[in-house]
Amino acid sequence: MKSALNPLARSSQNNYYRRLFTDCQHPLKNFDSLAKIESFSRGQEICNAAQSVECWYFLLSGAARRCAIRSDGHRQIVDLLLPGDFFGLAFGEQSDATIESVAGNTVVASYPRRRIEVLADSDPKIARELREIAFKALSRMQTQMLILGRITATEKVGSFILEMAARLSNGDTEAVALPVSRYDIADYLGVSVETVSRALSDLKRRGAIKLLSTRTVSVVHREVLEDRERDLKAIGRWGKLAH
């Protein structure tokens, strides 16, 4: 237990998390008893390359980031983990990525990898569920690659907001609470912090979003974030030409 709380509060907290865990539906439900529940404060390392070989993780609350340091010294966030996500599966051996918590109160259940694998060998249903989990991770990465491939920074930020809306609030775009700082968004999207900030201001000025607080976004015109950045621009040019 890496929490900074005192032992008493810790144990009470732990019980609370355990309840939260048992109430939660997920593919490895039957192994709740094997899982160890840990709580992390903001910025703490959940696991590094060495540990990730031994455990698989399930994120209960908060948020976490999987980081890699590029050779040019820049940090890159390769995956953003939100409640309901599994992680730690992909890297059989290599992968120097470390996983850190980003939100204040990040709770994680960790499963002993070896034991789950042995169980999977004897129960095809579990094996199937593990596959399902891996496929979901693949789908997450593909979504992000589509965002990273987008051309303008405003498009990237727009897609990011919509992704968060979809993953956090099941598509509700009234009030999306971004779980990460601008710096994290920047490293996730492959742009600079200033550009993220500017893109948000830009979207706000154009009335596409409202900033309820610095980290809470309300989507007003989904279309603008969604895609047609370019088309709208073209229409704008047409308008000028017509005039």
Next chain:
Amino acid sequence: MKSALNPLARSSQNNYYRRLFTDCQHPLKNFDSLAKIESFSRGQEICNAAQSVECWYFLLSGAARRCAIRSDGHRQIVDLLLPGDFFGLAFGEQSDATIESVAGNTVVASYPRRRIEVLADSDPKIARELREIAFKALSRMQTQMLILGRITATEKVGSFILEMAARLSNGDTEAVALPVSRYDIADYLGVSVETVSRALSDLKRRGAIKLLSTRTVSVVHREVLEDRERDLKAIGRWGKLAH
């Protein structure tokens, strides 16, 4: 069989591919008898979203691209498939990606997804191998995400060349035969065609690579492609300052 060859040549070709197949080592080796071997000419669609639910594929020779069309009309290449790669696993249901062959003579083995899954249920070894395949796909995507996150276009192109060298010729950098056009490279790296072309010219001018033909690259100074773009620049600046 979607090949454009006449029936006679087709069958002879097919036998050749079948031999090529049985000589090849891969995790689903025991199911060669279940696999259907197909050959595709350049630009042909191997499978679309609907079909990918039914089959898993193994690429024997040639190359293929997994594409998604973004809402702004731009195509993006989400994954590049080379000999030895499995594909089609990730997308249980959604994913509007289509897979097209990019090389002239692309040969693919397709496994009936349902039957493999049933077999996996009865044999844990197969289930394990399927997981292995999924993890390999995850690793591929992560590699690309690190490339996409890089800042300058020259770095992206450099990383791309090294990735191709590693995947195609087992790290041999003497003569890397790029299996795709500049347009494909551009859509894969998220930059424009002209930028790819310029980056290659730039690397050539600086003596980091040689272009044996338009699509065959020889790596002369691996360090330049590898990473230190930025460091070298910094040294350059220092040099100026010292001067």
Next chain:
DNA sequence: CGAGTGGTTGAAATCCGTCAAGAATAGTGG
């Protein structure tokens, strides 16, 4: 031969990263 595709290069406008400064917010200790 002409049309089409793929590749390269140039010039202009735009976008973004960097540097720098300020504003807003959170965290800390008194």
Next chain:
DNA sequence: CCACTATTCTTGACGGATTTCAACCACTCG
């Protein structure tokens, strides 16, 4: 609760990098 500090966020200015638009060359295929 307040001051004080550190962090996070925003905005401006500037230069460099990339996109876009355009022209041109090489090659293939009918």
